[in-house]
Amino acid sequence: MAEQRWPVSRRSFLRGTVAAGAVTAGAVAGAPGVTLAAPPGRRVAVLGGGVAGLTAAHELVERGFEVTVHEARALGGKARSVxxxxxxxxxxxxxxxxxxxRFFPGFYQNLPDTMRRIPVPGNPDGVWNNLRSVAEARFSRSDGDDILLALPDSPAAFTASPTEVRETLAATITTMSKMPPAEAAYFANRLLVFNSSCExxxxxQWEHTSWYDFVQGHRRSHEFRAIVSRSLTSLMVAAKEDLASTRTIGSMGEQFLGNPLGLGNDGGLDRVLDDATNIAWIDPWVAHLRGLGVRFELGARVEELVVRDKRIGGARISGSGGARTVSADYFVVAVPVERARALWSAPVLELAPEFSAMDRLYVDWMNGIQIYFRTPLHIARGHIALVDSPWSLTAISQNQLWRQKLPSFGDGSVADCLSVDISNWHTPGILFGKPAEECTHEQIFREVWAQLSAHLNDREQLLRPADVHSWFLDPGITWQGDRNANADPLLINTAGSWDARPVTHGPIENLFLAGDYVRTDVDLATMEGANExxxxxxxxxxxxxxxxxxRCPTFRLRRTPELEPLRLLDNDRYARGLPNMFDE
Incomplete structure (x- = not known):
């Protein structure tokens, strides 16, 4: 754990001290249900009520600030259930x-810390106790050669030399795929190159190198490209292997493959909530924040930041009652990147010209469809990756994991739900020959069903059309005459994009940014990044x-401790212009 301190000028510090006064002595910020009285000069407007906005409100109200969250659509953002x-x-x-x-990998640390502080009756660790580990993952192929991989409930301790790390990774990769041992060993070595690279x-180097170039995908087999180039990008983080930064994808591979080696420190390798997200998490969170004094204004869309005297003097908000200007001492912009950069007017850019670099940030689509069944599904006790699907589908059957079973919803006849993520909206499918972005909603369902069937019904019929009750597409996808529009795209960490991403606090003294596009240690469009x-x-x-x-504690990603001496050596090699010692 490392606490981050942010630089502040003496002028800013003195101005804030005079305006705010001293914090009430003896109170403990961060303890559930404990808040500090807010003296004058402590009003904060949080613009956006997703994970970033709710986290900011939570931490601020516990530290004595008066907080109002302005949200245009629904609290919880992309993380909510609908x-x-x-x-x-x-x-x-x-x-x-x-x-x-959504899932909560074991290497998440900031978000679980928040979840522990959201009280739930009967749960000693609050919402965190609503997380449960899944038992396995299924990698389904269109040729029927599927792999069911058992997942440990908690990582085992691991101490080894670099050679043993490489051999263990190679064996794990061979087990998870049909990759030839030689290529598995090559990939394990590429991971060792990255893991032993200095900061x-x-x-x-790696921030400016695409993942496809780093693993030399053009020289590898179809199986290698399907697993390494595609599964670690499109299936896991909705990225394109020829665009994604090696630093980002390599870091995620370091965490995902490091967890089984004992690097995870917050529970099982792969965890999900034990109920619909709002029931298990968002609703208790909002109720807790209301109890602490946070005010929420729904249907409030931020349209403009008003600049006065080189500060943000107000935020123009539109809603059912018309437009109005919200005033506050501090403003936290916690909307997604595509909405945030729309707020950078000429007066804002004059004060913070670096914000213009955000126009270079790339967003793509990763949206879901739920298929409801009248009978229980028996596919896998965890996540399913459809490795050969052109739309890069992943899925999970939910009824087996929830406390509140699906027959208690709807008309009572739904026994299960297969929640499917579509990670590639731009590649033609197998049924209509069109990408998802050009398919009607009915065609999207039929195409997803065809790709699911090609992977899951090739040896036994795991899915039957007669069992389908209904389906529901993410309402963020709307048909616009000849193609779809997406209200909720996802930031993709392309090679070199770190330089275009802003820091939390720039030159505008009372403006602060919170969102998964902001520079963070986890460095990925995730709930963990938003929270951090x-x-x-x-x-x-x-x-x-x-x-x-x-100050709020912040947690950094962990790294294989056995490789730290190699990172120190690599620091010297990089300074001298030499490649990593394992870079063949």
């Missing part, structure tokens, strides 16, 4: 839909305001 309108019957709630299924090389960035934003507010409240 009621399927009109499906509830006889007192049952509507069926739960979602933007896409300077990661940012100076919000913690950094709050720490910056504490510095500017002169607050003596405890």
């Amino acid at each position: 009621a399927v309108p009109g499906t509830g019957r006889d007192g049952r709630p509507d069926l739960p839909g979602e933007h896409g299924f 300077a090389r990661r940012f100076g 960035s919000a913690r950094a934003a709050v720490n910056a507010i504490l510095d500017v305001s002169g607050s003596s409240a405890p």
